[in-house]
Amino acid sequence: MRRYAGLLTLILAVALAAPPAPAQEKPRYGGELVFPVPSEMPSYDGHRESTFGLIHPIAPHYNTLLRVDPTDPTGTKPIGDLAESWTASKDGLVYTFKLRRGVKFHDGSQMTSKDVKASYDKIIFPPAGVGSERKGSYAVVEVVEAPDPYTVRFRLKWTAASFLTSLASPWNFIYKADILAKDMHWYEKNIMGTGPFTFVEHVKGSHWVGKKNPNYWDKGKPYLDGYRALFIKASSAQVAAIRGERAHIQFRSFTSADRDNLKAALGDKITVQESPWDCILMVTTNHEKKPFDDKRVRRALTLALDRYEGSKALSRIAIVKEVAGVVVPGTPYATPPQELEKVAGYWRDANKSRAEARRLLKEAGVPEGFSFTFRNRGLPMPYEPLAVWMIDQWRQIGLNVKQDVVEAAAYFGELRKGAFDVAMDFQCGYIVEPDLDLYKFLSSDKNPANYCRCKDEVLDDLYLKQARALDVEERRRYIRQFEKRLLDEEAHSFMTLQWHRIIPHSSKVKGWQVTPSHYLNNQLDAVWLTE
Amino acid sequence: MTKFIVRRLLLMIPTLLGVAVLIFLLLRIVPGDVVEARYVGGQGQFVSVEQMAMERAKLGLDQPLWKQFVAWMGGLVRLDLGISMWTGAPITEEIKLRFALSLQLAVMATIVATVLAIPLGIVAALKQDTWIDYGVRVFSIAGLAMPSFWLGIVFILGLLIIFEWLPPMVYTPFWVDPWQNMLQLVWPALAVGYRYSAVATRMTRSAMLEVLREDYIRTARAKGLWTKLILARHALKNAILPVLTVIALEFAFLLGGLVVTEQVFNLNGLGLLFVEAIARRDYTLTQALVMLVATVFIVVNFTVDLLYAWLDPRIRFR
Numbered sequence: 001m002r003r004y005a006g007l008l009t010l011i012l013a014v015a016l017a018a019p020p021a022p023a024q025e026k027p028r029y030g031g032e033l034v035f036p037v038p039s040e041m042p043s044y045d046g047h048r049e050s051t052f053g054l055i056h057p058i059a060p061h062y063n064t065l066l067r068v069d070p071t072d073p074t075g076t077k078p079i080g081d082l083a084e085s086w087t088a089s090k091d092g093l094v095y096t097f098k099l100r101r102g103v104k105f106h107d108g109s110q111m112t113s114k115d116v117k118a119s120y121d122k123i124i125f126p127p128a129g130v131g132s133e134r135k136g137s138y139a140v141v142e143v144v145e146a147p148d149p150y151t152v153r154f155r156l157k158w159t160a161a162s163f164l165t166s167l168a169s170p171w172n173f174i175y176k177a178d179i180l181a182k183d184m185h186w187y188e189k190n191i192m193g194t195g196p197f198t199f200v201e202h203v204k205g206s207h208w209v210g211k212k213n214p215n216y217w218d219k220g221k222p223y224l225d226g227y228r229a230l231f232i233k234a235s236s237a238q239v240a241a242i243r244g245e246r247a248h249i250q251f252r253s254f255t256s257a258d259r260d261n262l263k264a265a266l267g268d269k270i271t272v273q274e275s276p277w278d279c280i281l282m283v284t285t286n287h288e289k290k291p292f293d294d295k296r297v298r299r300a301l302t303l304a305l306d307r308y309e310g311s312k313a314l315s316r317i318a319i320v321k322e323v324a325g326v327v328v329p330g331t332p333y334a335t336p337p338q339e340l341e342k343v344a345g346y347w348r349d350a351n352k353s354r355a356e357a358r359r360l361l362k363e364a365g366v367p368e369g370f371s372f373t374f375r376n377r378g379l380p381m382p383y384e385p386l387a388v389w390m391i392d393q394w395r396q397i398g399l400n401v402k403q404d405v406v407e408a409a410a411y412f413g414e415l416r417k418g419a420f421d422v423a424m425d426f427q428c429g430y431i432v433e434p435d436l437d438l439y440k441f442l443s444s445d446k447n448p449a450n451y452c453r454c455k456d457e458v459l460d461d462l463y464l465k466q467a468r469a470l471d472v473e474e475r476r477r478y479i480r481q482f483e484k485r486l487l488d489e490e491a492h493s494f495m496t497l498q499w500h501r502i503i504p505h506s507s508k509v510k511g512w513q514v515t516p517s518h519y520l521n522n523q524l525d526a527v528w529l530t531e
Numbered sequence: 532m533t534k535f536i537v538r539r540l541l542l543m544i545p546t547l548l549g550v551a552v553l554i555f556l557l558l559r560i561v562p563g564d565v566v567e568a569r570y571v572g573g574q575g576q577f578v579s580v581e582q583m584a585m586e587r588a589k590l591g592l593d594q595p596l597w598k599q600f601v602a603w604m605g606g607l608v609r610l611d612l613g614i615s616m617w618t619g620a621p622i623t624e625e626i627k628l629r630f631a632l633s634l635q636l637a638v639m640a641t642i643v644a645t646v647l648a649i650p651l652g653i654v655a656a657l658k659q660d661t662w663i664d665y666g667v668r669v670f671s672i673a674g675l676a677m678p679s680f681w682l683g684i685v686f687i688l689g690l691l692i693i694f695e696w697l698p699p700m701v702y703t704p705f706w707v708d709p710w711q712n713m714l715q716l717v718w719p720a721l722a723v724g725y726r727y728s729a730v731a732t733r734m735t736r737s738a739m740l741e742v743l744r745e746d747y748i749r750t751a752r753a754k755g756l757w758t759k760l761i762l763a764r765h766a767l768k769n770a771i772l773p774v775l776t777v778i779a780l781e782f783a784f785l786l787g788g789l790v791v792t793e794q795v796f797n798l799n800g801l802g803l804l805f806v807e808a809i810a811r812r813d814y815t816l817t818q819a820l821v822m823l824v825a826t827v828f829i830v831v832n833f834t835v836d837l838l839y840a841w842l843d844p845r846i847r848f849r
Binding site: 036042043050128129131132133134135136137188189203204205206207230231232233234236237240241243244246247407408409410411412413414416439448449 | 561562563567568569570571577578579580582585586589617618619620624625628629684687688691695696697699700701702794795796797799803804810811812
C-alpha cells in the first residue's frame with residue numbers, strides 16, 4: 001500500500017500542478033457577424049470569378065462537394081461537405097462520392113447528384129460563351145457521372161495526387177441543375193445554394209447581408225443569426241471599423257502595424273491569429289534578354305538576396321515574413337528550413353553567398369556596375385518595399401538596378417509581351433497544393449503565365465511526376481527536385497518572401513481558424529459570437 | 532435672353548461630342564483591357580488565351596474601334612448607357628446607387644462652404660487688416676493647406692479616441708432614416724466643406740474689397756444709405772459673381788472627385804466608382820461616368836451663366 005501511496009502522491013501533485021485544461025467553450029447561438037471586405041465581386045458566380053471579394057460574402061450561401069477542414073491551420077486537409085464518404089479505385093482513376101441525404105436548396109428543393117454533376121460540368125466542360133476560371137486545373141477529369149441520385153463519379157485520364165484537394169476548392173459551389181439547364185448565366189446575378197445562410201440583400205459598393213438557413217442540413221448549425229459584409233476599400237477605414245467595434249473581423253489580412261495599433265487600443269478585446277500566407281512575389285528573368293539567358297547571372301541575382309535579414313526588417317513594414325521555397329512553410333509538402341538552407345539564395349552566410357554571386361557574375365562576363373531595369377507593378381504593398389530591398393541587395397554585388405513601375409492593370413500585359421529584363425511576378429493560391437503552386441513555372445509554351453520565355457523539359461517532367469505520384473514521400477521527393485532545379489540550378493524565377501497573414505479580430509468571434517489562404521474558411525457555419 | 536439660352540444649349544452638343552471622342556480614344560490608348568484586369572495575374576494562370584478571346588468577343592472588344600464608337604454613340608442617343616464590362620449590370624443601375632449619395636454630399640458640402648465662406652469673406656473685407664481679417668485669413672489658409680481626406684481622418688480618429696464612436700459605415704438614404712443619414716454624412720460634409728470654403732472665403736474677401744472701393748459704393752454711402760443695404764444690394768450682388776463661379780465649379784467637381792474622402796469615410800460614391808472603373812479598364816462605365824461629369828459641368832456652367840445674366844443686366848443685354 002505504501003508503494004502505491006507514493007505513486008498516488010506523485011499523480012496528485014502532477015494533477016494539482018498542471019494548469020486546468022480549458023473547458024471546451026460551448027457555442028452560443030445568435031448575433032450578426034459583421035466584417036469588412038476590401039474588394040467586391042464583379043458577378044456572383046464562383047465558377048467564373050477569382051476575387052476573395054466574392055468568396056467572403058458569398059461562400060456562406062453554398063456548399064462544395066469537399067471542403068478544407070475548417071479546424072486545420074495548414075488549410076490542406078480535405079473533408080466531406082456535401083459528400084458523406086468517398087472511395088478511389090485501385091488504379092486511382094475513378095473516384096466515387098456518396099452524397100448526404102436531406103440536403104435542400106434554399107428554395108426547398110432536394111440536392112442530388114444531378115446538381116453536383118451539372119455544377120462540375122459547368123466548371124470543367126463549360127459550353128461556348130460560359131466562362132470558367134479554373135477549367136484548366138481540371139484537365140485530368142475525363143467525365144463526371146451521376147449513376148444514382150446520391151452518387152457522383154469522376155473518371156480521370158491519369159492519376160492525380162491533388163484530385164481530392166482540388167475538389168475542396170472553395171470556388172466550386174454546387175448549383176442547382178434545373179437552373180443551369182435553363183440559363184447557364186443565372187448564377188452570375190443570383191444566389192441559390194444549400195449553404196448555412198440564405199441571401200437577403202446586396203447593395204453594390206455598400207454591403208451584403210445573409211441570414212441563418214433554418215433548414216440547414218448540418219443540424220444545430222449555423223450558430224449565427226446572420227452576417228453582414230461591408231465593402232470597405234480603404235485599409236484605414238477597415239481598421240477603424242474594427243477599432244470602433246462596428247465590425248468583428250476582416251478575413252483577408254491587416255499589416256503588422258495595424259495589428260499592433262489595434263492590440264494597443266483594444267487589448268484583450270482583440271485576438272490575433274497569424275499564418276504564412278499562400279501568396280508570394282517572385283522575380284522572373286527574361287531569358288530572351290542578355291545576360292539573363294545565362295543561368296550564372298540568374299543564380300547571382302538570387303544569391304545576392306539575404307532573405308533572413310530581409311525577413312526581419314521587411315516584416316515590420318510590409319505584409320511579408322517567412323523565408324520560403326516553392327511551397328508555403330509549415331504545410332505538408334514544404335521544404336524544412338534546414339534543407340532549404342542548402343538552396344542557392346537561402347544560405348545562412350550572406351557574405352559567402354554574395355561572394356559566390358560576384359564570382360558568377362565575373363565568370364559570366366558581367367562587369368562591375370552593370371545596369372538593368374527591374375519592372376515592378378504599381379501597387380504599394382508589398383511590391384514597393386520588396387523592390388527597394390532587392391535593388392539594395394543587388395547593389396551589394398555590384399549591380400546598378402533601375403526600377404520601372406508599371407500601372408497595375410497594364411502590368412501583366414507588359415510581361416506577356418516580354419517587355420522587361422527582370423520583373424516582379426505574383427502568385428496567390430486558393431489552397432496550398434503543389435499542383436497549383438508549381439504550375440506557374442512550367443515552360444512558357446505550356447503555361448504562358450510563366451513570363452520567363454524559357455523552356456525547361458526537366459522541370460515539366462518533374463511537375464508531371466509529382467502530380468501523378470500517389471505516394472506522399474515519392475511526391476515530396478519530386479517536389480524537392482523541382483524546387484532545387486527551379487530556384488538553384490536554373491534560377492528561372494526565384495522567390496522573395498512569403499506573405500504573412502495577420503487577422504486581428506474581436507475576441508467575441510469564436511470558431512474560426514486562420515489558414516494560409518484568405519479564400520478558405522468562409523462558410524461561417526461554425527463561427528459564433530460570445531455576446 | 533431666349534436667343535442666349537438657345538445658343539448655349541446648342542453649344543452643349545459639340546462639347547459633349549468632343550468629350551465623347553476624347554475619352555473613347557484615351558481609354559483605348561492606355562495598355563490593358565477589362566479581360567486582362569479580370570483574368571491575368573494571381574490565380575489567372577489556368578485561364579487560356581482562347582477563353583480570354585471569347586470574353587473579349589462577348590464584350591465586343593474584338594470589333595474595330597469605329598464600330599465600337601458607333602455602337603456607343605447609338606446607345607447614348609437613345610439614352611442607353613449600356614452595361615458595365617466588369618459587372619455586366621446596366622450602367623444606369625451602377626450610377627443610380629452612387630449618384631444620390633454623391634449629390635447629397637456635394638449639396639451638404641456646398642451649404643457648409645457657403646455658410647462659412649460668404650459671411651467670413653464679407654467680414655474680413657469690412658475689417659481689412661484687423662485681427663478679425665487676420666483670423667479669417669489664417670482660417671482659410673489652413674483650410675487650403677489641409678486636404679479634406681486628412682481632415683476626415685482627424686475627425687474619425689477624434690471621434691474614435693475621444694467619444695469611442697464611429698459614424699455609420701453603411702449609407703442610409705435620407706428619406707429612410709434622416710438621423711442615420713446625417714450621422715454618416717455630416718462629417719465628410721464638414722471636412723470637404725471646410726476645404727471648399729477656404730477658396731470661396733478668399734474669393735469673397737478679395738471681390739468685396741474690390742467692389743467696396745468702387746465709385747457707386749461711395750455714392751451710395753454719400754447718399755446716406757444704410758450700410759447693410761449698401762452691402763446686400765450693391766456690394767455683395769456685384770462681388771458674388773466670381774464667388775458663384777468658384778462655388779459652382781467646386782460643386783460639379785465634388786460629384787465625382789472625392790475619391791480619397793469617400794474611401795476614408797467609406798462612402799459608396801461616384802468618385803470611388805470612377806477610379807475603380809478606370810483601374811479595371813471598364814470602358815463602358817468610365818465613358819458613361821465621364822459623360823455624366825462633363826454634362827454636370829456643362830449644366831452647372833450654363834446655370835451660372837444664367838445667374839450671371841440675372842445678377843448683372845449688362846450680360847443679359849450684351
